[in-house]
Amino acid sequence: xxxxxxxxxxxxxxxxxxxxxxxxxxxxxxxxxxxxxxxxxxxxxxxxxxxxxxxxxxxxxxxxxxxxxxxxxxxxxxxxxxxxxxxxxxxxxxxxxxxxxxxxxxxxxxxxxxxxxxxxxxxxxxxxxxxxxxxxxxxxxxxxxxxxxxxxxxxxxxxxxxxxxxxxxxxxxxxxxxxxxxxxxxxxxxxxxxxxxxxxxxxxxxxxxxxxxxxxxxxxxxxxxxxxxxxxxxxxxxxxxxxxxxxxxxxxxxxxxxxxxxxxxxxxxxxxxxxxxxxxxxxxxxxxxxxxxxxxxxxxxxxxxxxxxxxxxxxxxxxxxxxxxxxxxxxxxxxxxxxxxxxxxxxxxxxxxxxxxxxxxxxxxxxxxxxxxxxx
Numbered sequence: 001x002x003x004x005x006x007x008x009x010x011x012x013x014x015x016x017x018x019x020x021x022x023x024x025x026x027x028x029x030x031x032x033x034x035x036x037x038x039x040x041x042x043x044x045x046x047x048x049x050x051x052x053x054x055x056x057x058x059x060x061x062x063x064x065x066x067x068x069x070x071x072x073x074x075x076x077x078x079x080x081x082x083x084x085x086x087x088x089x090x091x092x093x094x095x096x097x098x099x100x101x102x103x104x105x106x107x108x109x110x111x112x113x114x115x116x117x118x119x120x121x122x123x124x125x126x127x128x129x130x131x132x133x134x135x136x137x138x139x140x141x142x143x144x145x146x147x148x149x150x151x152x153x154x155x156x157x158x159x160x161x162x163x164x165x166x167x168x169x170x171x172x173x174x175x176x177x178x179x180x181x182x183x184x185x186x187x188x189x190x191x192x193x194x195x196x197x198x199x200x201x202x203x204x205x206x207x208x209x210x211x212x213x214x215x216x217x218x219x220x221x222x223x224x225x226x227x228x229x230x231x232x233x234x235x236x237x238x239x240x241x242x243x244x245x246x247x248x249x250x251x252x253x254x255x256x257x258x259x260x261x262x263x264x265x266x267x268x269x270x271x272x273x274x275x276x277x278x279x280x281x282x283x284x285x286x287x288x289x290x291x292x293x294x295x296x297x298x299x300x301x302x303x304x305x306x307x308x309x310x311x312x313x314x315x316x317x318x319x320x321x322x323x324x325x326x327x328x329x330x331x332x333x334x335x336x337x338x339x340x341x342x343x344x345x346x347x348x349x350x351x352x353x354x355x356x357x358x359x360x361x362x363x364x365x366x367x368x369x370x371x372x373x374x375x376x
Contacts (some may be wrong), residue, residue, distance in 0.1 A: 007212055008283050033326045034360050047090055048125050048172045053102035053243035054083055055127075057232055060339040063215065069235030071182065075215035077128035078230040078249055079166055080140055080347050082147065086113075086165060090123035090175065096129075106372075109147055112158035113165060116202050123175035124193070128167040128206070134160070138227030141349055168206035168232075171240055182308055192210035210236075223252035229346045244269040251345040257288060257363060257371045260305070260338045261314055262331040268304050270298055273340060273359060274319065274331050277351075279374040284313040284336055287330075287374065288344070297359060304362060308333040322356075351375035 066073060084106075087097035096117040098107040106113045110130070134142035142161045149157055170178060173189050184256055187208075194205045215231060222228045230251035238246060258275040261284055265271030273290040293301065312333045321327040344357040351374050 009022075012021055020216075024070045042196055046177055047123060047175050048087070048177060050085065050087055050097050050099040050105060052085060052099070052125070052171070054085060054101055055241050055247060056096070056243065056245040057247035057249035058245040058288065060248050060250050061253070063212070063219070063231070063250055064233060068123075068248065069238060069246075071235040071237030072210050073165040073212075073219065073376055074183065074187075074208050074234045074236055075212075075231045076168055076206050076234070077218060077228050078232045078251065079131055079206075080137075080227045080229045081131040081166075084127065084128060084130045084165070085171070086117065086124075086126040088117055088120045088122055088124045088126075092122040098249065104336055107145060108150060109154050109157055110158070110163050113163050113202055119199075120198065121174060121193070121197070123172065125172040126165070126167050126171065126190075127169035127171060128165050130163055130165060132161050138225070138346075140227065140354075162202065164202045164204055165205045166206050168208075169240065179240045179242070182237045182239060182341050185236050186240070187256060219252055223373050233267065251347075253343050253345050253358075255341060255343055255360065257339050257341055257366065258357075259284060259336050259368050260301075260334060260340050261286065261312075262319075262333045264289075264329065264331060265336065266306060266332060268302050270301050270305065272356075273301075274329075275340065275342070275357070276314075276336065277374040278368065285351070285374040286314065286317070286319070287351060288355075289355055290340075290342065290359045291356045292322075293359055300362060304336070304338055304364070306335045308335050312336070338366060339366050 009096070059268040083101040085099045087099065089096055096107055096112060097105055098113060098116050099105055114128075118233070124306070130143065131138050132140070132143040132146055139161075142157075143163075145159045146154070146161060146163060167190060169183070170186050170190050170193075172178060176201060178186050178189065190205060193199065194203070199205075209218075219231050223230060233248040233250070258277060260273050262274035263270040263272065264274070270293060272292055274286065275288050275290065276284045276286050279285050314331075314333055317331040319331045321329045339362070341360040341363050342357040344353050345355055345361055347354045
């Protein structure tokens with residue numbers, strides 16, 4: 001089985017997983033029903049409750065040295081979904097909580113996961129990634145639709161676009177906090193949880209390896225699969241530090257060409273590039289923007305950029321400061337006849353990069369006709 005096939009097999013791609021009965025009562029009766037004698041691992045006052053900041057990762061451009069983190073390096077796929085913490089009922093019966101990285105509770109948007117969590121033991125806190133399977137593959141767009149839908153729409157989407165939770169860490173087990181335990185011990189608790197409870201979809205235990213050669217293969221091949229954009233690296237002796245950037249993440253980045261359709265700043269002093277590609281009909285479509293540009297690169301661009309003519313395919317289009325943002329971005333349109341080489345990650349939505357790309361150089365040796373078409 002090659003890397004791509006293995007990556008696709010990580011998430012069971014079925015249209016929906018078996019119904020597990022009605023979801024738990026969304027009304028939080030947890031605090032009224034707490035009974036310390038029900039907890040098997042610690043006192044009631046020590047039980048973790050939302051909101052809790054998840055432990056974060058610091059971005060790197062390349063894989064770290066073996067000594068970069070405490071203990072042996074452990075490599076896991078970096079999922080392009082929603083980071084979330086799942087709080088099982090504590091004690092049962094009680095409310096299941098699904099918390100985003102920003103601290104919002106979204107369990108009502110995912111009734112399928114909330115219902116499936118009834119099969120999990122009480123007083124656990126799982127750290128993982130929400131992903132959604134739709135149209136034969138993992139889809140960030142479908143995940144966004146689900147996160148924004150409530151009520152009947154949430155129930156309907158749960159049937160047509162089932163959510164999955166990829167688990168890679170645990171903060172609490174049976175009411176016992178595990179924050180001070182090394183990651184290797186925490187992961188052993190996860191393996192036992194999955195084995196003893198025969199967990200299947202929508203639950204997935206995140207694959208991991210300590211083999212650098214395997215990790216490099218994952219970085220090169222698994223990232224061709226939608227929703228996998230790189231690697232997260234942990235140390236086997238790391239404790240869980242909420243809110244701290246103590247892990248490392250490495251995104252796969254590709255070098256490619258785009259057309260410069262506009263800039264922020266001015267023609268004489270460009271600050272960032274607004275980039276596009278021609279679609280099959282020859283229409284210039286916006287695909288993203290660059291990170292800030294300064295120094296020699298900005299001076300070279302200023303010497304090559306020309307004002308737009310009487311018409312521009314983006315005339316009248318309102319740009320936003322970032323993907324998914326509502327903040328307007330003032331763009332100075334330029335003649336779309338220059339090609340830029342950029343370095344971009346794999347996170348795209350319908351041909352548009354969700355993260356800013358990095359300008360590498362001008363390609364004065366190629367024409368706009370040599371640039372890959374929109375969506376390619």
